[in-house]
Amino acid sequence: MALMDFETLSFYQPRAGTVLRNGFAMNRLSHAYIFEGPRGTKKLETAFFFAKRLLCQHPTETGDPCNACTHCKRIMHASHPNVFLIEAEGEVIKVDQIRRIVQEFSKASLEDVPRVYIVNDAHKLNPEAGNTLLKTLEEPGADIYAVLVTDSYNALLKTIASRSQVIHFTALDKDVVRADLVKSGVDPTLAMVIPEYTNNFDEACRIGASETMSAAFRLVLELFEMAGKPKKSMVLALREKRDELLPDKDAKDFFLTLMILYQKDLLNAKLRRLDQIVYRTELEKLQRLAETTTQKTIQNGLERMLTLKSRLRFNINSWLAFDSLLANLERGFLNAI
Numbered sequence: 001m002a003l004m005d006f007e008t009l010s011f012y013q014p015r016a017g018t019v020l021r022n023g024f025a026m027n028r029l030s031h032a033y034i035f036e037g038p039r040g041t042k043k044l045e046t047a048f049f050f051a052k053r054l055l056c057q058h059p060t061e062t063g064d065p066c067n068a069c070t071h072c073k074r075i076m077h078a079s080h081p082n083v084f085l086i087e088a089e090g091e092v093i094k095v096d097q098i099r100r101i102v103q104e105f106s107k108a109s110l111e112d113v114p115r116v117y118i119v120n121d122a123h124k125l126n127p128e129a130g131n132t133l134l135k136t137l138e139e140p141g142a143d144i145y146a147v148l149v150t151d152s153y154n155a156l157l158k159t160i161a162s163r164s165q166v167i168h169f170t171a172l173d174k175d176v177v178r179a180d181l182v183k184s185g186v187d188p189t190l191a192m193v194i195p196e197y198t199n200n201f202d203e204a205c206r207i208g209a210s211e212t213m214s215a216a217f218r219l220v221l222e223l224f225e226m227a228g229k230p231k232k233s234m235v236l237a238l239r240e241k242r243d244e245l246l247p248d249k250d251a252k253d254f255f256l257t258l259m260i261l262y263q264k265d266l267l268n269a270k271l272r273r274l275d276q277i278v279y280r281t282e283l284e285k286l287q288r289l290a291e292t293t294t295q296k297t298i299q300n301g302l303e304r305m306l307t308l309k310s311r312l313r314f315n316i317n318s319w320l321a322f323d324s325l326l327a328n329l330e331r332g333f334l335n336a337i
């Protein structure tokens, strides 16, 4: 992954970029930050970027860490003695974990730079641990900073929330995620579709890089390619490939979501709402298929898919349900001709 700098941060999270950049430029940093927002919005990455910028000995003209000095390098290798990542061992972050670090911090620092705690899932701090952490920050002369990362701001201890500066991270813009996926080599049509499935950036990248998920995507295109062709059977094609291509629940769920999006596109093509189509590279095919199918048939198929999607959460015999869904779709497409 590319290294974070202020330009990149402002691209993904404009508000966080501005607040932190100004904090450094005006030398007005808070000793405790809360990075709050949904999963997959680059909060933890930004916390390490903050630590690096704070400790860097030779910030660049753009105000970014140099990535070359000994502090930058050690932070990037997760081996800097002054930068601690604290994560829950189990369901909570215990006071012992904090005490261990406080003890570490009470020894004279061998490094003449600030110390930084990064607490991941900070809502898991139990009250004792949270208060111990606060006390450390507030000790006079302590050059210590804390970045608390959380996706459950409301579950955070009130004492902590009230004494920290909160920076809100927001779900990434779909087009930003798409551009990133394409840049990392994901098929452009698949990149269009993924942000409709998840607004978690990390998950989007994982799906984009997954061979299984790509195979599920290609299977959807292949099945719709057969739609309305009397000599091809969508049902048989799925039966033949499903065990190999859709090995688990996640793949199945992704596959069905892609089917739903395709069917929605078909409806949008029928209603001439072309700007809402996500499978943009399939536009001609969608229009052709929409031409020969009634709106009612398309809607009927869509409803069946959505019903199956909600039933998939329970342990129904899903292959049987998929069989019946595809048989129904196939009939609908053929009858229309």
Ligand SMILES: [Zn+2]
Residues within 6 Å of the ligand: 055, 056, 057, 058, 059, 065, 066, 067, 068, 069, 070, 071, 072, 073
């Ligand atoms: Zn540096």
